[in-house]
Amino acid sequence: MAETEIRDRHRLVVVGGGFGGLQCVKSLRGAGLDITLIDRRNHHLFQPLLYQAATTILSPAEIAWPLRQMLRGREDVTTLMAEVSDVDVTVREIVLTDGARLGYDSLVLATGARHSYFGNDTWADHAPGLKTLEDATRIRRMILTAFERAERLPEGEARRAALTFAVIGAGPTGAELVGIIAELAHRILPRDFRRIDTRDARVMLIEAGDRVLSAFPDTLSDYAAGALAAQGVELRTGMAVTAIDETGITIGAERIACDTVLWAAGVQASRAGGWLGAEVDRAGRVHVAPDLSVPGHPEVFVIGDTAAVSDAAGTPVPGIAPAAKQMGAHVAKILQARLRGNDAPDPFRYAHAGSLATLGRSAAIADFGRLHLRGALAWWVWGIAHIFFLIGNRSRISVALSWLWSYAIRKNAARLITRPDR
Amino acid sequence: MAETEIRDRHRLVVVGGGFGGLQCVKSLRGAGLDITLIDRRNHHLFQPLLYQAATTILSPAEIAWPLRQMLRGREDVTTLMAEVSDVDVTVREIVLTDGARLGYDSLVLATGARHSYFGNDTWADHAPGLKTLEDATRIRRMILTAFERAERLPEGEARRAALTFAVIGAGPTGAELVGIIAELAHRILPRDFRRIDTRDARVMLIEAGDRVLSAFPDTLSDYAAGALAAQGVELRTGMAVTAIDETGITIGAERIACDTVLWAAGVQASRAGGWLGAEVDRAGRVHVAPDLSVPGHPEVFVIGDTAAVSDAAGTPVPGIAPAAKQMGAHVAKILQARLRGNDAPDPFRYAHAGSLATLGRSAAIADFGRLHLRGALAWWVWGIAHIFFLIGNRSRISVALSWLWSYAIRKNAARLITRPDR
Numbered sequence: 013m014a015e016t017e018i019r020d021r022h023r024l025v026v027v028g029g030g031f032g033g034l035q036c037v038k039s040l041r042g043a044g045l046d047i048t049l050i051d052r053r054n055h056h057l058f059q060p061l062l063y064q065a066a067t068t069i070l071s072p073a074e075i076a077w078p079l080r081q082m083l084r085g086r087e088d089v090t091t092l093m094a095e096v097s098d099v100d101v102t103v104r105e106i107v108l109t110d111g112a113r114l115g116y117d118s119l120v121l122a123t124g125a126r127h128s129y130f131g132n133d134t135w136a137d138h139a140p141g142l143k144t145l146e147d148a149t150r151i152r153r154m155i156l157t158a159f160e161r162a163e164r165l166p167e168g169e170a171r172r173a174a175l176t177f178a179v180i181g182a183g184p185t186g187a188e189l190v191g192i193i194a195e196l197a198h199r200i201l202p203r204d205f206r207r208i209d210t211r212d213a214r215v216m217l218i219e220a221g222d223r224v225l226s227a228f229p230d231t232l233s234d235y236a237a238g239a240l241a242a243q244g245v246e247l248r249t250g251m252a253v254t255a256i257d258e259t260g261i262t263i264g265a266e267r268i269a270c271d272t273v274l275w276a277a278g279v280q281a282s283r284a285g286g287w288l289g290a291e292v293d294r295a296g297r298v299h300v301a302p303d304l305s306v307p308g309h310p311e312v313f314v315i316g317d318t319a320a321v322s323d324a325a326g327t328p329v330p331g332i333a334p335a336a337k338q339m340g341a342h343v344a345k346i347l348q349a350r351l352r353g354n355d356a357p358d359p360f361r362y363a364h365a366g367s368l369a370t371l372g373r374s375a376a377i378a379d380f381g382r383l384h385l386r387g388a389l390a391w392w393v394w395g396i397a398h399i400f401f402l403i404g405n406r407s408r409i410s411v412a413l414s415w416l417w418s419y420a421i422r423k424n425a426a427r428l429i430t431r432p433d434r
Numbered sequence: 435m436a437e438t439e440i441r442d443r444h445r446l447v448v449v450g451g452g453f454g455g456l457q458c459v460k461s462l463r464g465a466g467l468d469i470t471l472i473d474r475r476n477h478h479l480f481q482p483l484l485y486q487a488a489t490t491i492l493s494p495a496e497i498a499w500p501l502r503q504m505l506r507g508r509e510d511v512t513t514l515m516a517e518v519s520d521v522d523v524t525v526r527e528i529v530l531t532d533g534a535r536l537g538y539d540s541l542v543l544a545t546g547a548r549h550s551y552f553g554n555d556t557w558a559d560h561a562p563g564l565k566t567l568e569d570a571t572r573i574r575r576m577i578l579t580a581f582e583r584a585e586r587l588p589e590g591e592a593r594r595a596a597l598t599f600a601v602i603g604a605g606p607t608g609a610e611l612v613g614i615i616a617e618l619a620h621r622i623l624p625r626d627f628r629r630i631d632t633r634d635a636r637v638m639l640i641e642a643g644d645r646v647l648s649a650f651p652d653t654l655s656d657y658a659a660g661a662l663a664a665q666g667v668e669l670r671t672g673m674a675v676t677a678i679d680e681t682g683i684t685i686g687a688e689r690i691a692c693d694t695v696l697w698a699a700g701v702q703a704s705r706a707g708g709w710l711g712a713e714v715d716r717a718g719r720v721h722v723a724p725d726l727s728v729p730g731h732p733e734v735f736v737i738g739d740t741a742a743v744s745d746a747a748g749t750p751v752p753g754i755a756p757a758a759k760q761m762g763a764h765v766a767k768i769l770q771a772r773l774r775g776n777d778a779p780d781p782f783r784y785a786h787a788g789s790l791a792t793l794g795r796s797a798a799i800a801d802f803g804r805l806h807l808r809g810a811l812a813w814w815v816w817g818i819a820h821i822f823f824l825i826g827n828r829s830r831i832s833v834a835l836s837w838l839w840s841y842a843i844r845k846n847a848a849r850l851i852t853r854p855d856r
Binding site (some may be wrong): 053054055071072073074076078080081085087089090091092093110112146149156157163164203204205206207212304317358404406409412414415417423425426427428429430431 | 475476477492493495496498500503504506507509511512513514515516534567568573578579582585586625626627628629826828832833836837839845847848849850851852853
């Protein structure tokens with residue numbers, strides 16, 4: 013391809029290689045754009061299974077893939093591992109943390125969300141959330157090290173604190189984490205220890221709202237509460253945590269000594285709204301136009317967890333992978349239409365396929381609108397769906413193998429404790 | 435079993451869950467001892483494949499297994515994750531870093547070796563060695579990040595430094611590391627990058643001695659040098675490194691700017707000799723009696739990389755996994771004989787099965803005494819042997835799958851860059 017041709021191509025910069033950004037790039041295959049995909053990580057992460065990497069079932073390499081390897085066949089895409097610090101919409105350039113600038117004709121911001129501790133920032137030190145592979149490795153280390161410490165401690169308060177696990181927030185991530193921690197304590201680890209009985213562990217799920225998995229219909233939510241309780245999870249609904257420090261948590265007037273506290277209660281959008289100077293909601297999400305562009309800047313789009321979008325009925329679009337992918341595909345469609353000279357506005361319409369959540373071993377709930385599933389059947393639907401959505405046959409075989417080992421042979425494959433450098 | 439019986443059992447403490455310590459514990463199955471295995475890690479590491487975890491082929495979980503899971507069926511073994519800080523041989527107690535003490539009737543120290551920078555301790559910051567999973571993750575991050583940085587840099591010195599890789603020390607680890615780095619640069623990564631040609635990378639192997647893999651016979655060593663050169667590795671033998679800092683290395687009068695320097699040149703025994711106040715050699719290895727016990731302390735044994743042992747011909751026993759395993763089994767045999775009342779000295783005799791080293795894709799050398807193998811056949815022997823020695827079918831299937839992907843499909847599975855916490 014001649015130099016002039018390359019320069020003439022429409023320059024699209026996509027920031028963020030999550031579900032939204034990656035789908036946008038994929039949908040533009042063959043569209044003839046000059047695409048640059050920027051992510052501060054070198055990998056796309058399959059976040060729906062991240063909790064399994066945090067809880068000894070899967071390894072990081074089974075749920076994350078290098079972006080540049082995924083896009084190696086796409087000569088129209090340049091992948092850069094870099095961190096964006098600002099966007100200069102007037103001159104149409106993004107600014108990287110090292111000061112470098114990159115011009116664009118169109119820009120897609122798909123920078124996701126991070127944890128929110130509702131202003132209690134010190135809680136982050138004691139109660140990690142789960143967004144990255146490093147978070148998963150840290151949480152795995154915390155859980156396994158707590159059992160190791162308990163094995164070395166004499167009977168007493170310190171040992172009880174080591175064997176107390178509190179998960180804050182009973183959305184899908186919290187319910188999924190707590191289900192596997194209970195399974196570890198009650199079914200997988202007991203035979204490995206000599207001085208402690210890991211079945212003595214106290215595994216708590218704490219939720220400020222009045223029920224678990226409140227995005228699901230009441231009947232499924234009730235089933236989930238029962239399934240978790242049957243696995244030995246202690247549920248505390250309608251109770252907000254008021255303090256978290258290195259020795260434990262406070263719920264209302266009650267103090268609970270516990271070494272392991274995990275945060276699954278709140279998320280906050282990325283800083284993209286600030287870069288744009290755009291109007292954002294309380295969670296920092298950008299109020300986008302119906303076509304997902306930023307008001308006043310039709311060449312800039314915000315998608316995924318950083319965008320505040322509602323469906324036709326006015327219900328907010330949930331922060332889940334299928335929604336982000338639909339938004340990425342929608343923006344790709346708009347960009348292709350514009351290249352053909354069609355600037356007519358095309359509003360995004362979200363199609364909700366269903367919601368799924370697992371609850372430890374062989375239990376799950378699924379809400380497909382009129383069809384509700386629960387129990388083992390929902391668990392199989394969930395497992396097959398997730399194997400299908402994994403990227404690459406290597407990952408599919410490997411995850412299937414890991415699940416087989418975990419669920420049939422009860423030997424979780426990913427129980428390594430690794431420590432941070434230095 | 436009654437309380438009195440438990441108290442009466444001979445208390446064996448094994449420090450270190452590497453090849454030597456673990457083999458000692460395994461060989462004592464059914465011997466009726468009260469065994470405590472202590473390691474500061476929660477896992478046994480298959481070090482012969484660690485370089486593959488450092489170079490994107492394997493994942494940590496494929497080459498390491500939790501010690502307590504491996505020993506879950508052994509009711510006579512208590513596993514503790516703890517760090518030993520001293521041994522009090524007069525009262526027969528080991529001291530942990532948290533101050534706790536643990537009494538023993540017999541003690542086996544199998545605490546291995548760490549890197550030695552020959553007194554240049556600042557080199558450690560710039561040139562990591564490869565002993566732990568964290569080292570492997572760090573080296574993988576360094577290698578992949580260098581290519582990522584090069585893709586963002588303009589042509590010039592900084593980009594050339596990012597694309598220069600130096601491995602110091604041409605023993606098996608150095609040769610194996612450099613072979614895969616060359617393969618990454620020349621065969622696996624080129625199609626993934628748009629702005630750089632990864633084949634421009636300079637991959638150097640620097641050795642102070644006069645040939646690579648000097649523990650092998652001359653003919654195999656010469657073959658290895660040729661095989662590495664054919665893969666694009668630049669060999670520098672007979673040249674000692676005189677400086678390593680953050681901008682590069684100095685070899686004699688030559689300064690080479692390079693971002694990635696890996697250390698495979700020297701090892702130093704663990705501190706066990708100091709705990710015992712025993713006589714040690716220059717590398718810190720304890721001069722043990724012919725039966726591997728510590729002179730003056732027949733109840734204390736030192737095995738593996740921390741022991742200085744020679745074979746019948748006076749040749750030093752090499753620091754490799756089979757040697758450590760043989761020592762572990764030997765000590766187990768002595769302990770069982772003593773329990774039967776037989777205190778006759780039983781000298782350790784090392785049986786060398788052979789030496790193997792790989793040199794990147796489809797090339798390896800093997801020295802089985804009279805039989806020398808090289809090339810593809812040696813590579814297959816090496817691969818099958820290593821699959822066989824891996825622990826657990828999950829690992830065997832998974833490693834076979836990873837190798838299939840790497841060697842046949844040329845998509846290395848473990849190319850994630852993960853960062854340390856905070």
